Amino acid sequence: MPERNLLWLRLDARDNVAVALRDLAAGTLVEVDGISLRLKTATAAKHKFTLMDLPAGGAVYMYGTLVGEATEPIWAGSALHTGNLVHAATNYGPQTPREAWLPPTVERWRKRHFMGYHRADGRVGTANYWLVIPLVFCENRNVEVIREAMLEGLGYGRARSSPIDLGVLVEAYRAGQSAGAIMALNPLRPEAALRRERVFPNVDGIKFLTHDGGCGGIRQDAEVLCRILAGYIAHPNVAGATVLSLGCQNAQIPILQQALAEWGLAGKKTVHYLEQQAVGDERTFIAEAVKKTFAGLMEANLATRAPAPLSALTLGLECGGSDGFSGISANPVLGYVSDLLVALGGSAVLAEFPELNGVEQELIDRCVTPALANKFSRLMQEYAAAAEAVGSGFKNNPSPGNIRDGLITDAMKSAGAARKGGSSPVTDVLDYAEPVVRPGLNLLCTPGNDVESTTGLAGSGCNLIVFTTGLGTPTGNPIVPVVKMASNHALALRMADLIDFDAGGVITGATSIEQRGEDLLEYLLGVASGTESTAAQRLGQDDFIPWKRGVSL
Template sequence: MTHEWLRLDPADNLLVALRDFPAGHNIDVAGKPLCLQNAVRAKHKFTDRSLAVGEQLFMYGVLVGEATEAIPAGGLIHTGNVVHAAQSYGARKQGYTWSPPDVSKWEGREFLGYHRAGGAVGTANYWLVIPLVFCENRNVETIRDAMIDQLGYGRQPDTIVDVHRLVDAYRSGADVEAILQLDPLRKGSEVQPEKVFPNVDGIKFLTHDGGCGGIRQDAEVLCELLAGYISHPNVAGATVLSLGCQNAQIPILQEALKKRGAAGDKTVFYLEQQASNSERSFVAEAVKFTFAGLMEADLCTRAPAPLSALTLGLECGGSDGFSGLSANPVLGHVSDLLVALKAKTVLAEFPELNGVEQEMIDRCASPELADKFSALMRAYSDAAEAVGSGFKNNPSPGNIRDGLITDAMKSAGAAKKGGSGPVADVLDYAEPVTKAGLNLLCTPGNDVESTTGLAGSGCNLIVFTTGLGTPTGNPIVPVVKMASNSILAGRMADIIDFDAGPVITGEESIAERGEALLELLIEVASGKYQTAAQRLGQDDFIPWKRGVSL
């Protein structure tokens, strides 16, 4: 790495700027001078040779775009002179081999987790309150208001705004200017109520807008997802609220839990409002049953577990031009380490595998898995095209602004989260992870829909890489936020847990940062480090309705 610019693969005709360059700046490329025709900001790409109209652009060794106008050597690429283009894909090619990394230093290492029936191990211990239909959301919120603070599960004091300070100032005669000068944040020294159940990390309330209306398949998939959350190793049990007449019926959820074997055989209280005497009594019963469930959940304590009991979700969002150079490859190295340790890792976000499908197909452990992956990708792409969109429309304005010009370019970097290990299984949305190794899970690229799906399939940890910054978290799974660059890690320190920036500056290698990240994950899994998303109470939960979502 030159620490000024980078060529990611010998076949690439695009170079990445690692710092800002003025127009006219000369750099040395393989012993030859290259004059930059435009000002190039860090994270953006420029050509190392002249390109004609229609000529293909390569980065990471794969096709990422096509020139729509002539681009001179040293020319900046942007949405005005480049369009999305991606490599086609076909049958699985045999001969893929993998050399796993050395994991001798982690062999025999353990984390402290919650052991569940069926052998799964949780990294946390939660009780769930779940509505089967959106009609019950208000009742869920009423239960939350009644229980959360009194049981000591409110947000930490230093994350809460104290509106009473503003009210007191207003009643004392303060005008608008005086109000705007006040600091309403609670101070960390204020006392947090003691938890009534010290071994229970919290009660989580999963409100959503599904369960009725739409198509019946959406209600069935919702029940599969909710079954994934109830059977999750981070969950002790659940209180389920049903209106009674909705599409997502209690027996559908029960059948989905039954399919999950011992993992689905947990304490679950089912309450139906249309069979109750009144809303007040319905809510009171739900509170009572939830309290009883918490008493049971509090009996479970942490105990040593092997690292093979980890299931790590691999997620990215708010990506920038450095994400595919630092944070994603660092996470990919951790994935390879865990796969070598017989753990499970899960790569999702299928729209962000556009252009690297053939690589994933070739890495599949069997032709049947390769065929399943191809079928899921084609069905997803066809559904997007049918509504006048497509994977080419995936990059967000923030992605483009920070150097991710095409979806294939974004995907080539996003796929680095999956490391280089073989694909052990391919899963459709809400299918549970069962096989050790790297798994591919069909989810949207939408951050919250994807993390919701990763948790529903059984991930007990998630690492979320970001270059622009995002607060995304999950109700039941610790989400470790990794910055692609040190500027972001410093500027948004309240939401970032780990900095991959030293890879960009050349201070550390991808392997060195990956090993440091794995050590942090062991701390998180043991409950010794609380992630920023956990501290902020960032409990994002959006089920995918299987419509087109990029």
Template sequence: MAQDWLQLHPRDNLIVALRDLATGTILTVAGQSVHLQQAVRAKHKFTHCSVPAGQPLRMYGVVVGTAVNNLPAGTLITTQNTAHATQSYTGPSPRATWTPPNITRWQHRHFQGYHRGDGQVGTANHWLVIPLVFCENRNIDVLRQALLEPLGYTRPDQLQSLTSQLIQAYRSGADAGAILTSPAPTDQPSESRPRTFPWVDGIQFLTHSGGCGGTRADARALCDLLAGYLCNPNVGGATVLSLGCQNAQITMLREAIARRDPQFGKPLFILEQQGGGTEAQFTERALRQTFAGLVTINATQRQPAPLSKLTLGLECGGSDGFSGISANPALGHAVDLLVALGGRAILAEFPELHGVEQELVNRCVDSATAQTFTRLMHTYAAAAEAAGSGFEHNPSPGNIRDGLITDAMKSAGAARKGGSSPVEAVLEYTAPATAAGLSLLCTPGNDVESTTALAGSGANLIAFTTGLGTPTGNPVAPVVKISSNDALAERMPDLIDFNAGGIITGRQTVAQAGEALLDLLIEVASGRSSTAAQRLGQHDFIPWKRGISL
């Protein structure tokens, strides 16, 4: 039988409700009776002992806020009676030796991937078409329209069928009321054409608003990010469109690529529009070169690769009060298994590590790594404060509504995505993840900016936990969406790939869910299972301009 509540750490004075609890409910928590002063909805927290005003509130064994006024036992925690607070962090404390989980089941497992000349292995084989400056976005769209449908990369759209039906109804005299209430088409759209290039998983067209008009640092960061995508093992080659006069120059991109891979050998076509000719001639050259590149990379086929060649990006978005109890710990266990197998994992979203800095500092492999992390966190926090938007403003209305009252409460759960292994490296935005094991990557908490950065730092697979639901995907790295609760998985099945809600109901342990999740990740990495984001065509790409984005 499922529990009604959960105390996450013996030191905690906050308890999580696992189901809706009525006013007056009496619970026995840590050997004492607790009389609920108010109704507590599932995912929300209540005190299990009296907490005087100004005293810390704890979850996961860390400070997640302070009491604004005296809080009797059984008080519902809200934004009115709780203030933002975290515990300070300093240098590393002695840490226990990490004990890896049992990996016997996976030691001889492989995934089917695309082997690259630099030794990396892709979980997909994409061709990129990208602009160096926003002025080329229209030409990118022209190429998209010219290539995708004829090559078999788009399938007929259900909404297009509905539009055709509504046009017919309107022409037959239907008024606005009839248009709003007419049934949707029941016939499924016809299948798309067979793919011309069966070993090319997709042609991805990335547009953005950068490359000129901002600072020179913005242009360099954009080129570093684009270089990260070109060097990502899921990318077989690329077509790059340049106007010619922009800040993000071709030489800047080539230098960024060379810093990552001096022997870069993928097919790469860079065209400059101001070099001459009409726009039609320019796009025709780009199309011909892209087609030739597709012919080239279609010769690369999936081959067995060890699980150590996986680089897993870790992301959360639309988090709820169950995310830190189910989906994030399950992902953390999968990460520990992958790290023990020699793979890589990248934990991002620095605003959502606020409050658990000391725990991560203690896990850093050496003092230099710890100092890099604390420097980046202090710098980011100071910049947020200077802009009048500290980390305490990170929780969204949806987070708060579903039980994440403070940033530290959100962070304490979000950090569980990273498992328990040592932190091997701390990376600046766009830096490549090269060390085996867990790395921390400086990104904002914004879902798309962060997933964009994860792929730019080399993630060939992304695991994304959510409690409220999100359609977010990525152009090159498959994004596996993990639900924290049964209700979400049932309500939005088209967005969810894996349901960790069984941890809440008692059907599954964290370890069991983590093991099942790793099995799914291997299937996705091998191309045997597609993700919801892939099926929806969700290819989100937003570079971070290094302003304050929480």
């Protein structure tokens, strides 16, 4: 990065804006790369101020790329905001040859390993789960009944259904205590009272993937749902599955079986299929599902962890609740880890195509073949056209929280989000629900919606996910450990129960992107080995929302 201090940062020598690292008052003297000016307006931390006068229609550059257009004349030293800046992005076209990639030094990692579950198809899991899956939303209630029947009894749920002992409050009320006295009571049960010993110690849990799909929409959505479910069943973190079908829905068992066959799993993983309309009696149907699941758990419990090389890791790269520091600290740190992993023969997966708007050409130029470059261009164009067709567009991507914390345009947000993908070549381009089969950096077409995206990353085979955030998020995944990384110290302290890793030292100058990246990779090896648990795992944040592209019929 070009010149910086602890008050502001210019990210690229081509930029005509700088980022405020602290709240800066009007009149503050700023000196950047030979440019000296006094701020015309106050600029809040995470926001940007201009380094030169801009006319109306003038281009604004950040990270060396076009991120917006001035809607009025802007004097040097003025803060950018939605009143004086709108989205603008560079057009993209044919592939331009790039220089050969220079990977980071990885000698210290070559002999390292993690302790994982080796599966019959050669992949390695970072966890060991059993799944209970409905093929259609009509089966969600039955899935919930099975959940209630099994979790607590097998030691995967809390010893009681809630951490709250409501009896403490009821007894106080009946004793005539005032509302003020009741407010002073503590109804939380001790943590020790909420834990139970697992019946199957080598099985990390049973996961129940309820959803609102499988019927009532277009056939393509049912097929995509089956492919995503197949990806979860085939996942190296999953030992096997119990699949519940009503019988008459669009998402039929043979469609799921065909999707599983495409993963090459025939005869290599136990899957129990049950159809309610064929059984008839609901109680019998549920009992049969419980018995088959119990038998599957007995089989899954035979698996144990064994050493695996780092090349067996497939890392999902995700961001959400982003702020003006995300593209400066957390995302580049994750990008460095992505490059380390790729250099070691592993895989990294960059998703969220709406948040690559404006950096398409860079990614096109990084594709290892023209066919991949063309596929990426086609997916981006089709997605953008679909958004425009319903009266929206990528330019509407930044949320109110993004804008409030410095990400004013989609191109500005995208330029920072793309830093999660590091600098390595793009070895494959995947549509939603397509599996990762090639080592290296993969691009996966998903929405910017956090849960639809993480659902897709897991469904394509990521066995770890790192989720960068500047504002905080409770998002997790049922089968893949999700590591939440804060872009700033304040968030890491404020939401300590949700955050696993803090990249804020990059902002304060206490550490470098490279050093914090190596710290993160070390932490990820502990998560992959099961010796470290993530906040999302501890809190049971099992978010699962498959992407639907069609309409309800």
